Amino acid sequence: MADKCHLCLLGLIFLSSLLTGLSGVDDVHVFISSGENVRLSCNNALHDCKSTAWIYNRFSHSETVELIAGGIKKTDTESYERLSLGSDCSLNIKNIIKEDYGSYTCRQYVNDQQQGTDARVYLHVLHVSSSSSSSSQTEISAGLSVTLFCQLYSSAGVSCDEWIRSKGIDLFWVNQAGVKLTRSDSRYQISAPDHCIITLNTTLLNEDLNREWRCEVTHRDQLKTSATYTDKRPARADSTTAETPVHSTNSTTTTPATSGSLFRMIVIIVEFAVFAAPTVIFLQIICDRRAENKEKL
Template sequence: MSDKCHLCLLGLIFLSSLLTGTSGVDESHVFISSGENVHLPCNNDPHDCKSTTWIYNRFRNSAAVELIHLGITKKDTESHERLSLGSDCSLNIKNVTKEDYGLYNCQQYVNDKQQGDDARVYLHVLHFSPSSSQTEISPGSSVTLSCQLYSYAGVSCDDWIRSQRIELFWVNQAGVKLMISVSRYQILAPGRCIITLTTTLLNEDDNREWRCNVTHRDQLKSSTKYSPTIKSSAQDKTTAAVIPVCTTNSQDPSTPNTHVTKVIMIIVEFAAFTAPTVILLQIVCARRAGRKTLQHQEEI
């Protein structure tokens, strides 16, 4: 029993040293949303960026990838066009993708010998994906928004959450945290590093914002937002209308029906004032018809 406890204690010590950093090792955590630019600090006091080397690991047992070698960007990496060194030897990454998450190490070499310890930077990438890419959505449509945090795969998501006090959650436009299955929202967390929000959009949701926030030790580190454009449910509709048009025919005044108003049915597109127009035209037609009949009787 004591042997098992001893092994557990050693495991906890190892995990603690991995997550919180060992003595003499500089370590930092950077959170960024995919699509943004990020700045990874090199805090081991480089005196010359020509001595700076940056290496990268996504998994604990994966081979390290050299991104920057003695101040020069390596051209054989997929991300080399998005990488650059800052004036303080920091690593700048443009248009971050979810595949950029992982552990970055800044090293200093003088005469092929490393000077000091690595400066470790854990890059955590917050990635957001709506269920629909539509820019305009009809009211009544259901959308599912997914928010996931990608972190160094050498440590499990649950361990990151616990050890670094990382929290992932949704807030409304007022910044109020949305609780699980409250009101018309359904929030699911299938894993501690992923959280989804499902809701049915209403007319009043037009341009409303929902945000997925990530906090590190109770401090907001990154945020993504979703703001839909709702199609108006009161679209202008075209309707076929029957409008009487008054005409007179003076070719044969002796014919009793010559001056009788003829009604021609014309189909037109109308919006809001069709009915009043029809009534007005009917009145005008009736009056003109009466005057024409009276004039014809007087001539006789």
């Protein structure tokens, strides 16, 4: 009887370990907000990254996308430009977008044979957006009703709503001072259609310019990530533009004669006299001789 109990106990231990392995107790969960950069660790890397492959699945049964093969980026993926492989075989993703959420698996191949077990990382992306009756951001003004949407994009083998409820994860809004906003605040209308999305509706005031509202994700009261919405209404330009008068002054400037110009004038007179005097004398001689000839006749 005792032997049977031991066998049953060993069977339960084996079954428990098997189920634990299937449930992914060693899987890593990373929370990040859109627009940031993230590093996903590869916990099964070998001595170099030539054997490393990174595989992506958005959902558990969705199409598998190979991002890295043999330590080299695949060029036929949408996120090619934003990916890089770290020296420790980690996967680096720049400028995270909400569509990046899902399962990332690091796998090792040697001679086309898989080595060891997979190292899986679940990436959860927090994204904040706004919606208003205005058609463009430049038209947002005081008195306008604005709704802010905060959503956690997540896929960990089950639906986001189910996973969040089972793991004790919370989404909520806080103001610029870090105070949690609640439904009891008359200025805000907060609603949560499910556990993965929470909305905040408010009417903008003049003093809200550059004010921040932040959405936070916590796991058992520990902050995991946050995303911020800032009221960035453009400042109104002054309708009147001051004109600087331009004054045009017409003036006549008199330049006094200098000693140099006076000297030049004297030189000109002297030169004229030098050339004119012989001519006058010569003409005078001719006239005198003509007069003498007339008297002789």
